[in-house]
Amino acid sequence: MERANNDAISDILVIARKEGLELSRDRRLRWLFACLLVLLVGALAQGWQTNDAESQERASAQHANYQQWLEQGARNPHSAAHYGVHAFKPINPLAFIDPGVSAFVGISVWLEAHKQNEFQFRPARDRSSLHRFGELTPALLLQTLAPLLLILVGFAGFAGERENGTLRQLLSLGVSRRRLLAGKALALVGLMGAMIVPITVAGALLSIGTGDASQRLLALVGAYLLYLGGFVFLTLGVSAFARSARQALLVLLAFWLLNCFVLPRAMTDLAGHLAPAPTGAAFIQALTDARRATFGHDESHPAFIAFREKVLRDYGVSRTADLPVDFRGLALREDDHAGYRIHDEHFGHLWAIYDDQDSLRQRLGWLFPGSSIQAVSAGLAGTDTRNHVHFARAAEAHRRVIQETMSENLIQHRRNGDPDYSADRRLWAHIPPFAYTPPSLDERLTWQTASLGRLSLWLGGCIALSLWAVHRLRP
Amino acid sequence: MNPNSPFLVSLSHELRLLRAESLSTLIGLILAVAFSYAAWNGTGWAQRQQRAVAVAVASHDSHVHDTLTHLSAMEAGTYRPPSAFLNPANPLWIGLRHASTPAALPATALQAAAVGQSDLFPPYLNVSADTRDTWSLQEDVENPSNLLAGAFDPAFVAVVLLPLMLIALSYDLLSAEREGGTLALLLTQPVSLTTLLASKVTARAVVVLGGASLFSALALVSADPFSTDFLLRIGLWTTLIWAYGLFWLALCAAISSQGVSSAAGALILCGMWLLFQLIIPTLTGVLAQTVRPSPSRASMVSEIRTAQDQARQRSNASLAHYLREHGDEHPDTPVLHGHDLDDARRRALILLDSNTRIERILDEQEMRRQDQLGLVAWLRFLSPPVLMQDALSEVAGSGEIRLRHFHAQADSFGARWRTYFLPKALRNEALSSGDYAHFPVFDYQGLPISKLIGEIASILTGLLVSAALLGLITHRRLKKPATREQLLFAPRHLMSST
Numbered sequence: 009m010e011r012a013n014n015d016a017i018s019d020i021l022v023i024a025r026k027e028g029l030e031l032s033r034d035r036r037l038r039w040l041f042a043c044l045l046v047l048l049v050g051a052l053a054q055g056w057q058t059n060d061a062e063s064q065e066r067a068s069a070q071h072a073n074y075q076q077w078l079e080q081g082a083r084n085p086h087s088a089a090h091y092g093v094h095a096f097k098p099i100n101p102l103a104f105i106d107p108g109v110s111a112f113v114g115i116s117v118w119l120e121a122h123k124q125n126e127f128q129f130r131p132a133r134d135r136s137s138l139h140r141f142g143e144l145t146p147a148l149l150l151q152t153l154a155p156l157l158l159i160l161v162g163f164a165g166f167a168g169e170r171e172n173g174t175l176r177q178l179l180s181l182g183v184s185r186r187r188l189l190a191g192k193a194l195a196l197v198g199l200m201g202a203m204i205v206p207i208t209v210a211g212a213l214l215s216i217g218t219g220d221a222s223q224r225l226l227a228l229v230g231a232y233l234l235y236l237g238g239f240v241f242l243t244l245g246v247s248a249f250a251r252s253a254r255q256a257l258l259v260l261l262a263f264w265l266l267n268c269f270v271l272p273r274a275m276t277d278l279a280g281h282l283a284p285a286p287t288g289a290a291f292i293q294a295l296t297d298a299r300r301a302t303f304g305h306d307e308s309h310p311a312f313i314a315f316r317e318k319v320l321r322d323y324g325v326s327r328t329a330d331l332p333v334d335f336r337g338l339a340l341r342e343d344d345h346a347g348y349r350i351h352d353e354h355f356g357h358l359w360a361i362y363d364d365q366d367s368l369r370q371r372l373g374w375l376f377p378g379s380s381i382q383a384v385s386a387g388l389a390g391t392d393t394r395n396h397v398h399f400a401r402a403a404e405a406h407r408r409v410i411q412e413t414m415s416e417n418l419i420q421h422r423r424n425g426d427p428d429y430s431a432d433r434r435l436w437a438h439i440p441p442f443a444y445t446p447p448s449l450d451e452r453l454t455w456q457t458a459s460l461g462r463l464s465l466w467l468g469g470c471i472a473l474s475l476w477a478v479h480r481l482r483p
Numbered sequence: 484m485n486p487n488s489p490f491l492v493s494l495s496h497e498l499r500l501l502r503a504e505s506l507s508t509l510i511g512l513i514l515a516v517a518f519s520y521a522a523w524n525g526t527g528w529a530q531r532q533q534r535a536v537a538v539a540v541a542s543h544d545s546h547v548h549d550t551l552t553h554l555s556a557m558e559a560g561t562y563r564p565p566s567a568f569l570n571p572a573n574p575l576w577i578g579l580r581h582a583s584t585p586a587a588l589p590a591t592a593l594q595a596a597a598v599g600q601s602d603l604f605p606p607y608l609n610v611s612a613d614t615r616d617t618w619s620l621q622e623d624v625e626n627p628s629n630l631l632a633g634a635f636d637p638a639f640v641a642v643v644l645l646p647l648m649l650i651a652l653s654y655d656l657l658s659a660e661r662e663g664g665t666l667a668l669l670l671t672q673p674v675s676l677t678t679l680l681a682s683k684v685t686a687r688a689v690v691v692l693g694g695a696s697l698f699s700a701l702a703l704v705s706a707d708p709f710s711t712d713f714l715l716r717i718g719l720w721t722t723l724i725w726a727y728g729l730f731w732l733a734l735c736a737a738i739s740s741q742g743v744s745s746a747a748g749a750l751i752l753c754g755m756w757l758l759f760q761l762i763i764p765t766l767t768g769v770l771a772q773t774v775r776p777s778p779s780r781a782s783m784v785s786e787i788r789t790a791q792d793q794a795r796q797r798s799n800a801s802l803a804h805y806l807r808e809h810g811d812e813h814p815d816t817p818v819l820h821g822h823d824l825d826d827a828r829r830r831a832l833i834l835l836d837s838n839t840r841i842e843r844i845l846d847e848q849e850m851r852r853q854d855q856l857g858l859v860a861w862l863r864f865l866s867p868p869v870l871m872q873d874a875l876s877e878v879a880g881s882g883e884i885r886l887r888h889f890h891a892q893a894d895s896f897g898a899r900w901r902t903y904f905l906p907k908a909l910r911n912e913a914l915s916s917g918d919y920a921h922f923p924v925f926d927y928q929g930l931p932i933s934k935l936i937g938e939i940a941s942i943l944t945g946l947l948v949s950a951a952l953l954g955l956i957t958h959r960r961l962k963k964p965a966t967r968e969q970l971l972f973a974p975r976h977l978m979s980s981t
Contacts, residue, residue: 047762054769062781069781076788081796094784109627115780126624129780133603133622134852136771136859137873137883140633141764152761160750254746261753269643273635277524280629287535288605288623293542308565362626369628393628427822 016187023183023191027165028198037161044153044203051144052210055104066096066115074441082430085414086340092120092410095403095442097127100390101218102225105211106147108386111139113396119407119442121414122304122344124351127400146207147385150232151378152268154203155239158196159260162243165192166481167253176483185478189244193474196240204232220449227453228388234463235381238470245474248481267378272369275379279368285361295354302346303339315342329424336425337418344411351404359397366393373462374469380462387456390446394455398447406442413438489674490682497686501652507690510648514691515698517640522702525595525636525879532590532606535623539585539607547919550581554916567823572913574818575827578612578904586610586893586925591880592705592713596720597638599876602630604886610897610925612904614838615845616787619894637699638875641724642868643760646731649691650752653735655745656683657970662745667971676961676970680739684732692728696721715932719878719939726946727871733953740957742969763866771862775855778848786844787837794837801832805909818913831908838901856883864945874942877935884938888930899923 031037073094080091096116103110114127132139142148169175178188208229215221243260250256286294303309319338320326328335366383373380386392413435422429453460485491501507554571556562564570571577587607605623633639657680660666669679700721705713734755738748794801805828819827863869876882900923907914960966 050769054773058772065779065781069785072785073788076785076792080792094788096781096784109631112627112630114622116784126622128620128622129784130603130622130630131777131780132630134777134780134855135768136856136863137600137876138764138768138771138859138863138869140872141768141869142761144765144769148761148765153757156757257746257749265647270635272632273639274520276629276632277520277527277635280626281524281527285626286624287531287538288625289535289538289542289607291624293538296542305568306565308569358624362628365626366628369632393626396627 016184019183019187020190020194023188024194024198027192027195031161031195031199040157040160041199041202044149044157045206047144047153048146048149048203048206049210051146051149052104052207055107055145056210056214059099059101059104063099066098069094069116070096070442077439078433078436080436082432084429085417085431085435086121086336088431088436089121089411089414092118092407093439093442094118095406095444097396097399098444100395100446101215101221102211102228102389103391104214105145105207105225105228106385106389106391107143107145108147108389108391109393109396110391111135111143113393117400117403119403119410121411122347124347124355124404124407127396147382147389150203150207150236151381151385154200154236155268156264157203158200158236158239159243159257159264161199162192162196162240163247163257163260164253165196165244166248166478167250167256168247170483171253175481179481179483185481186475189248189474189478192244193240196243197237200233200236200240204229204236219446223449224388224390224452227449228385231381231384231388231456231460231463234460234467235377238377238463238467241467241470241474245470245477248474248477263376267376271372271376272378272382275369275372276365279365282368283361283364285358285365291354291358295350298350298354299347302343302350304343311346312339315339331424333420334418334422334424334426337415337420337422340418341412341415344408344415348408355400355404362393362397367458370459370462373459374465377463377466380459380466383459384456384463387459388452390452395447395452399444402444403442410439489672490678493674493679493682494685497683498689501686501690507652510652510691511694514640514645514648514694517644518637518695518698518702521635521637521640522595522699524634525598525703528598528602528634528636529590529594532594532601535605536585536587536607539609540587543583543585543609547582550577551916551919554914554919558916567819567827570818572816572818572915573827574904574907574912574914575612575831577914578900578908580611582919582922583609583611583613583618584900584922584925586896587927588886588889589927591716592707592710593703593716593720593879594881595879596636596699596703596716597872597876597879597881598634598636599638599879599881600883600886601881602634604890608890608893610893610900612834612901614787614791614834614841615894615897616841618897619845619890637703638872638879641695641699641727641875642871645691645695645724645728646756646868648695649687649728649731650735650749650756652687652691653684653732654738654749654752656680656735656739658739658743658745658748661970670967670971676740676967677958680736680957680961684736688725688728688732692725695728696724699724716878716880719935720875722943723871723874723878723939723946726943726950727867730867730946730950730953733950733957737953737957740960740966740970742966759866760868764869767859767862767865767869771855771859775851775858777855778851780848783844783848787841790837790840790844791833794833794840797836798829798833801836802829805832809909814910814912816913816915817911819911824911827908828911831905834901835905867946867949870942870945874939877938882938884934885930888934889927892927893925896923896925 073096077088077091077093080088083091094116097113099110111132112130115129115131117127118125142152164171166175169178179185208225211225211228212222215225242263243256246259246263247253247256250259301311303312303315306312316328316335316339319331319335320328323331325331331338370379370383373383383392387394417431417435418429421431447455550571553562553564553569557564557571564573567573568576568580571581585607590606602625603622605621608618608621610618655662657666657676660669670676700717703717703720707713735748735752738751738755743751802825817824863873873882877884903923
């Protein structure tokens with residue numbers, strides 16, 4: 009039994025070595041591979057450099073903004089709440105591998121009184137239409153060019169041997185078809201490894217000491233192995249099926265085109281039709297309508313009057329002037345709490361639609377894995393929509409800390425109704441600088457369970473297809 | 484032209500062959516389906532944009548109507564505003580919030596053709612008397628993943644898929660004849676290689692580009708197909724499709740004239756497609772971002788805040804100065820008193836003061852942005868797909884030039900709006916019901932046709948010159964006797980194993 013196993017392994021290795029030798033002798037392939045490697049290294053270097061510069065810029069803006077908050081001078085705490093702070097989205101250390109939606113979400117949000125703002129300044133707005141053709145990043149190269157390279161290298165795997173007449177010879181020697189497949193696959197996996205290794209090494213070196221980046225990087229590499237592994241077996245399977253190398257190439261190129269260029273857009277539009285999100289204007293309108301139920305600064309609002317009556321009843325007094333605490337502070341807090349519920353509901357609903365759209369887009373991810381690898385890659389790099397929403401929630405939580413602290417100060421310290429009351433730096437310093445805790449690795453992996461499942465299904469399906477194809481392989 | 488000329492004979496022969504080939508039927512079908520689906524998406528997007536404008540306008544109208552109702556009641560003595568903020572005669576808050584008005588960009592007759600940059604720049608800006616940064620940088624609410632993926636719109640079909648259809652029919656222009664053994668036979672006829680190739684290219688242009696123009700025009704036909712706007716834009720659209728298609732066909736012809744096998748031709752052309760669609764755009768993107776980096780919005784936020792803080796710190800002095808200068812002026816109908824009046828004047832002065840600085844900051848940022856775009860306007864000539872994408876976006880009305888034109892108008896409208904309300908707030912002049920009818924109105928002036936045509940003409944020139952150069956190179960090569968020999972006797976299975 010053991011000997012049989014050893015034989016099998018040695019057969020596979022011999023085939024893989026022969027395939028590898030042929031690949032390494034192919035001048036065109038060497039060129040293609042060298043180009044891809046140069047692009048990859050360039051993309052890594054450029055991405056890292058840009059991220060580093062941008063990170064520093066945002067960190068220094070965040071610091072400057074906090075200083076401005078501390079040094080705003082003496083003023084009414086509610087004015088300070090209106091002044092607010094800006095929360096800048098930090099750049100994830102792995103964003104240089106996959107920037108995901110980073111260019112299409114705002115870089116900062118203004119945390120001010122009464123409302124939860126949308127993020128502002130999408131970097132894509134400041135760039136030319138070139139940006140819409142894609143960004144030169146390791147993710148783009150691994151998702152688009154690497155499968156193409158595998159196809160170009162592997163499409164003749166079986167069909168070419170058949171056309172050259174060597175397949176008949178090979179099979180007559182008694183080589184098992186499965187071992188043949190395994191050997192050829194091993195050679196392609198070696199090539200795939202040669203593309204992934206530089207990213208892994210560079211990523212590991214550049215993300216040392218940045219939280220769980222190295223674990224995420226490993227998971228990311230695992231996902232790319234599933235994605236590209238599927239292409240290895242698909243290519244060999246189609247090559248075994250096809251009547252000619254030319255037909256195999258045509259089918260594989262059509263598949264690649266659908267996977268990388270056509271379906272991402274076609275499915276996005278379909279998802280938009282199936283799970284329509286409100287327009288910006290409709291979203292704001294709905295939020296404004298809902299907020300009409302709250303009183304804001306309108307003291308003639310029925311909700312304000314009702315609240316005032318309730319407070320007077322609770323404290324057993326007949327005039328707000330007789331209250332032991334500042335009524336305005338109480339009213340602001342009450343209004344804020346009503347606002348939180350409304351914002352949670354509306355933003356929650358909007359983000360749920362985005363989630364629906366994103367999962368609809370991936371429905372065919374087991375068959376055309378481009379959408380799944382995009383989701384996993386950006387998700388683990390911390391640059392997808394869910395990660396953005398996680399940040400948006402954290403920023404909103406910080407806004408609420410500011411609102412609560414300011415209103416609480418009015419309630420506790422302002423002499424009821426004093427129009428000249430002001431607080432100073434001591435109160436402003438009660439608000440800590442905004443610090444964001446990103447989601448844990450577990451949380452991020454949980455978000456990607458479905459996509460990872462689809463990628464596994466894709467690889468499994470491709471392996472099964474290639475096994476079936478070699479089983480019915482005719483010399 | 485003589486109907487028996489070798490070119491026409493060869494052309495009609497080619498057309499007959501193409502008609503008989505199932506691949507051309509398949510390509511026609513793919514184009515028809517792709518353009519229909521794309522136009523459905525594009526129309527959906529255009530309608531969504533206009534729905535957003537309609538919601539914003541309706542919301543503004545109803546808000547102004549409510550405010551005006553309160554004002555009429557106030558003038559009749561039956562309404563007492565609860566605060567200066569809710570006072571419908573207070574020019575400060577009417578100009579800043581309650582009457583802030585949507586300046587909208589109308590749809591063109593071919594809006595569905597390309598989403599372009601319109602998914603990043605909303606179709607309207609809610610202009611108010613506030614500092615320019617608060618409204619001119621407004622962004623729409625949109626799923627970022629959708630923005631990243633881009634739309635499957637007619638421009639995408641034209642820019643990305645159309646070249647592939649052309650390549651599928653033209654990768655083996657001469658090699659198929661040679662590999663089939665018919666090239667030598669053909670050349671015994673009184674027809675030159677150039678004429679033969681030209682007739683093949685023309686036949687494919689007629690079939691694929693004719694089909695693409697027809698299907699896209701049918702899919703995009705608007706409610707008013709005889710309007711000047713539609714006719715002009717669909718005319719430009721069709722011309723661009725032909726120029727772009729000719730570039731790709733010229734490229735196929737040039738590769739064919741190199742005597743490569745069909746398989747090698749297909750691979751080289753797919754490589755070219757990838758080079759122009761992906762490699763050059765992403766590399767030039769990196770170059771542009773490195774040489775002329777886009778403005779830093781993070782530092783802009785800090786600068787704007789500093790401008791606001793400084794204006795606030797100066798506000799006591801500004802108010803004192805204003806009162807010294809204008810202290811004696813008393814409007815016939817004052818609106819605010821005491822603390823409210825001081826507060827309103829201080830706020831108006833802070834706005835005017837900080838806006839001057841903020842506009843400078845924004846202009847500097849825009850200048851840096853334009854620096855990068857200016858560089859890209861040259862770099863894009865390295866990639867026909869980028870040229871085509873930009874041109875189609877402009878033709879649809881969702882390109883950078885039209886959006887910039889709209890923003891410039893919105894900016895000057897914002898200045899008019901501010902100048903209408905803030906001086907009134909400083910003078911403490913109450914707004915009357917009659918004043919509401921005289922609020923500044925945004926009247927969008929369309930992009931001058933000459934500007935649109937100028938942009939498209941330069942892009943068309945780029946595409947046609949590239950096609951002509953490729954054609955010339957091919958012609959010169961085919962004229963050489965050595966090429967003729969090489970084409971006839973090139974190894975048939977070159978690269979056939981790949």
